[in-house]
Amino acid sequence: MFDAPKTNTKLVEVRDLKMHFPIHTGLFRRHTGDVKAVDGVSFDIYEGETLGLVGESGCGKSTCGRAVLRLYDITDGSIMIDGDEIGDTPQAKLRGKRPTMQMVFQDPQASLNPRMTVQAIIQEPLDEHTSLSKEEKREKVLALMDQVGLNRKFAGRYPHAFSGGQRQRIGIARALALNPKFIVCDEPIAALDVSIQAQVVNLLEDLQQEYGLTYLFISHDLSMVRHIATRVAVMYLGKIVELAPREALYAAPLHPYTKALLSAVPEPDPDLHDTMDRTILTGDVPSPANPPKGCNFCTRCPAVMDICHQQDPEYREVLPGQFVACHHYNDITDANAIRAASEAQ
Amino acid sequence: MPDGAQPVLDVRDLKTVFKVRGGEVHAVNNVSFDLKPGELLGVVGESGSGKSVTMMSLLGLLPTPPADVQNGSVTFQGQDLLKVNPETLRSVRGGKIGFVFQDPMTSLNPVYNVGMQIMEPLRKHMGLSKSAARTRAKELLELVGIPDAERRLKDYPHQFSGGMRQRVMIAIALACDPQVLIADEPTTALDVTIQAQILELMKDLQDRLGMAVIWITHDLGVVAGIADRVLVMYGGQIVEQAPTRELFKNPQHPYTRALLKTVPSVRGQREDRLAIIEGQPPILGAQPTACPFRDRCDVAFDRCARENPARFIVGPAHDAACFYDANTGAPRDV
Ligand SMILES: Nc1ncnc2c1ncn2[C@@H]1O[C@H](COP(=O)(O)OP(=O)(O)O)[C@@H](O)[C@H]1O
Ligand SMILES: Nc1ncnc2c1ncn2[C@@H]1O[C@H](COP(=O)(O)OP(=O)(O)O)[C@@H](O)[C@H]1O
Ligand code: SF4
Ligand SMILES: [Mg+2]
Ligand SMILES: [Mg+2]
Numbered sequence: 001m002f003d004a005p006k007t008n009t010k011l012v013e014v015r016d017l018k019m020h021f022p023i024h025t026g027l028f029r030r031h032t033g034d035v036k037a038v039d040g041v042s043f044d045i046y047e048g049e050t051l052g053l054v055g056e057s058g059c060g061k062s063t064c065g066r067a068v069l070r071l072y073d074i075t076d077g078s079i080m081i082d083g084d085e086i087g088d089t090p091q092a093k094l095r096g097k098r099p100t101m102q103m104v105f106q107d108p109q110a111s112l113n114p115r116m117t118v119q120a121i122i123q124e125p126l127d128e129h130t131s132l133s134k135e136e137k138r139e140k141v142l143a144l145m146d147q148v149g150l151n152r153k154f155a156g157r158y159p160h161a162f163s164g165g166q167r168q169r170i171g172i173a174r175a176l177a178l179n180p181k182f183i184v185c186d187e188p189i190a191a192l193d194v195s196i197q198a199q200v201v202n203l204l205e206d207l208q209q210e211y212g213l214t215y216l217f218i219s220h221d222l223s224m225v226r227h228i229a230t231r232v233a234v235m236y237l238g239k240i241v242e243l244a245p246r247e248a249l250y251a252a253p254l255h256p257y258t259k260a261l262l263s264a265v266p267e268p269d270p271d272l273h274d275t276m277d278r279t280i281l282t283g284d285v286p287s288p289a290n291p292p293k294g295c296n297f298c299t300r301c302p303a304v305m306d307i308c309h310q311q312d313p314e315y316r317e318v319l320p321g322q323f324v325a326c327h328h329y330n331d332i333t334d335a336n337a338i339r340a341a342s343e344a345q
Numbered sequence: 346m347p348d349g350a351q352p353v354l355d356v357r358d359l360k361t362v363f364k365v366r367g368g369e370v371h372a373v374n375n376v377s378f379d380l381k382p383g384e385l386l387g388v389v390g391e392s393g394s395g396k397s398v399t400m401m402s403l404l405g406l407l408p409t410p411p412a413d414v415q416n417g418s419v420t421f422q423g424q425d426l427l428k429v430n431p432e433t434l435r436s437v438r439g440g441k442i443g444f445v446f447q448d449p450m451t452s453l454n455p456v457y458n459v460g461m462q463i464m465e466p467l468r469k470h471m472g473l474s475k476s477a478a479r480t481r482a483k484e485l486l487e488l489v490g491i492p493d494a495e496r497r498l499k500d501y502p503h504q505f506s507g508g509m510r511q512r513v514m515i516a517i518a519l520a521c522d523p524q525v526l527i528a529d530e531p532t533t534a535l536d537v538t539i540q541a542q543i544l545e546l547m548k549d550l551q552d553r554l555g556m557a558v559i560w561i562t563h564d565l566g567v568v569a570g571i572a573d574r575v576l577v578m579y580g581g582q583i584v585e586q587a588p589t590r591e592l593f594k595n596p597q598h599p600y601t602r603a604l605l606k607t608v609p610s611v612r613g614q615r616e617d618r619l620a621i622i623e624g625q626p627p628i629l630g631a632q633p634t635a636c637p638f639r640d641r642c643d644v645a646f647d648r649c650a651r652e653n654p655a656r657f658i659v660g661p662a663h664d665a666a667c668f669y670d671a672n673t674g675a676p677r678d679v
Contacts, residue, residue, distance in 0.1 A: 056536035056537070056538060056539075057536055163625050165625070193391040193392055193563070193626070194391060194563060194565075194604065194607065194608060195391060195603075195604065195607060195621075195622040195626070195641075196625075197607075198607045198619040198620065198621040198622070199621050199622075199623075201619055202618065202619055202621060205618075220536065220537070222537070222611050223608070223609040223610050223611045224609055226609060226610075226611055226615060227609040227615065227616070227619060250611060250612075260538060261537065261538060262611055263541075264537040264538045264540065264541035265537055265566065265611045266537075266540075266541075266544070266564065266566030266567045266569065266570045267566050267569060267570075267610055267611065267612055267613070268565040268566045268568075268569050268593065268605065268608055268610060269569055269593060269610070269613060270569045270570075270589050270590045270593055271590075272569075272612060272613070273569055273570045276612075278541065280538075280541050280542055280545055281538045281541075281542070282542070284506045284508060284509070284539070
């Protein structure tokens with residue numbers, strides 16, 4: 001339904017984004033290293049599409065999403081949103097840009113102030129960024145509550161009186177208050193029950209359709225991302241290892257990590273379990289403070305080669321719209337050779 | 346699984362109520378199930394459906410008050426675990442019945458190294474000497490796939506990754522050659538690639554050691570991969586029970602049917618729109634007098650509001666607690 005990007009306009013362009021957190025140790029809190037949470041990622045998000053960002057915990061998804069919205073002062077790189085470069089804009093000057101870009105958080109419990117009513121929570125961005133009258137703001141909040149499927153009667157209640165799914169709707173209403181173009185959804189359904197997840201995902205899809213919203217949808221749930229995303233980026237240890245249109249990524253993944261990650265997802269179908277080829281990765285993810293030399297995946301990769309321990313593979317577009325960072329695809333350009341290289345692993 | 350074999354564990358009419366300020370929580374309502382030797386029984390349900398409280402009740406692990414196990418029997422090796430003295434129960438727990446919980450950090454003691462923690466049940470329940478216990482502890486770490494076992498015995502819980510800690514927990518649970526292993530969402534907090542490792546390990550251990558396992562999860566995918574038989578819980582009750590393949594091919598309870606439709610898949614058909622289950626899970630404030638699923642059920646009718654359905658037999662080893670017959674598309678005439 002929402003497959004092809006509606007336009008070819010890039011709303012978000014991220015180049016070589018790095019977000020390193022300094023590590024200070026010892027009595028004098030000396031700077032002894034860095035957590036390379038995001039270590040050089042590049043991607044575009046087209047207007048009206050959903051870019052899925054997947055990967056295991058700690059790989060840098062949240063940091064990436066927050067860095068793109070400039071909730072951090074980034075270490076390096078460029079971020080263009082809706083025509084403006086904001087990578088190096090000082091925080092004070094970002095204020096005018098904030099309404100365009102919003103965030104929905106994982107834990108609706110922790111991200112909503114327990115001492116504010118729903119009305120006040122949803123209204124807060126309006127107080128901060130608009131000069132609407134009290135009455136106008138009230139009307140706007142009630143309209144937002146309608147849009148996200150919350151009963152207006154409950155505007156005066158506090159967050160604790162709501163279920164997890166309803167709290168997530170409050171968070172979404174708040175994010176919508178300033179008519180944003182771009183929303184980073186950081187694991188918006190991870191804290192919800194299976195039967196509630198679909199309700200929230202359908203709501204996000206409806207809102208996208210109605211308001212032409214663009215999403216960066218961060219999740220560790222590969223099946224939900226397959227449902228909602230137009231294109232999907234896979235992160236591992238601070239880097240994007242593969243980015244591709246949804247169908248290509250799920251039907252014909254190229255990167256050994258993407259293959260292993262997909263094969264690890266347990267399918268709710270006993271027959272598939274019996275017939276499936278599984279790649280079970282051994283070991284754990286290395287620390288982002290001390291990534292291995294060469295390819296970040298070389299310590300766990302089932303298709304590792306000598307060169308992988310020496311050189312970081314280049315991230316490049318190997319098929320139209322399909323980017324991958326793996327030495328198995330070095331210097332190959334035609335589609336048949338790419339497929340052969342993928343099968344040979 | 347040998348058919349018709351005597352169950353290793355037989356739970357009948359278990360009922361657990363919490364007395365809390367402002368009322369009661371009827372967390373577990375007349376739950377009955379058995380566990381056959383060597384079988385892997387999956388228990389699925391959303392959070393709050395009563396999975397953990399069921400297992401904690403039968404292990405005697407709930408604080409009383411606020412918990413009150415009001416009714417039921419739990420037969421294990423000819424004894425009713427709800428009636429035995431606390432001493433006997435302690436020796437069964439962690440001995441012949443091992444258990445693993447979701448968060449190993451809360452069950453492992455941060456101030457002792459893992460070697461000590463594996464050796465403790467060996468010395469307490471099996472009466473092993475210190476050196477014999479140490480040798481066995483090392484073997485157990487090897488059994489659960491922890492590299493460099495000898496050295497790692499001296500490490501503390503925080504020095505292990507999440508997946509490795511869960512392996513340590515499994516090693517402790519296996520220490521005394523249990524007949525039954527109860528695992529409560531042991532992979533829920535882990536990443537999928539690590540979960541895949543643990544599930545593989547579990548299947549392998551079960552093959553080799555032949556124990557019976559109860560595996561609790563909210564993930565239908567996990568159940569599809571490892572369980573022989575599945576219990577589906579909703580609102581403190583078992584709403585459906587079936588052999589795994591049968592449950593996925595021929596689900597009978599409206600909740601199971603809806604749940605299977607609402608989860609997307611990474612390999613199967615991709616739907617443009619997710620099916621949803623409207624509404625919220627029930628609040629378990631009182632003894633249920635109606636079907637707990639009726640407010641969200643798309644085939645509910647008047648009887649569902651008047652009576653709480655019993656578990657009707659719907660096929661071989663298959664039952665569903667529902668007044669509606671999914672096969673005929675009409676109310677049952679019983
Ligand atoms: N504010 C911070 N200071 C230091 N390290 C951080 C901070 N935020 C995240 N990290 C580290 O960066 C890495 C990536 O974290 P995160 O972006 O939260 O991953 P994900 O969202 O994929 O689980 C982790 O190792 C995490 O511990
Ligand atoms: N200590 C407690 N006091 C009061 N209610 C409790 C307590 N522990 C669990 N409950 C309630 O019992 C019900 C079942 O919980 P639980 O068995 O933990 O669900 P599950 O494991 O299926 O997520 C829930 O409604 C929960 O809130
Ligand atoms: S008993 Fe009634 S309400 Fe309950 S699941 Fe069956 S049809 Fe639905
Ligand atoms: Mg995160
Ligand atoms: Mg539980």
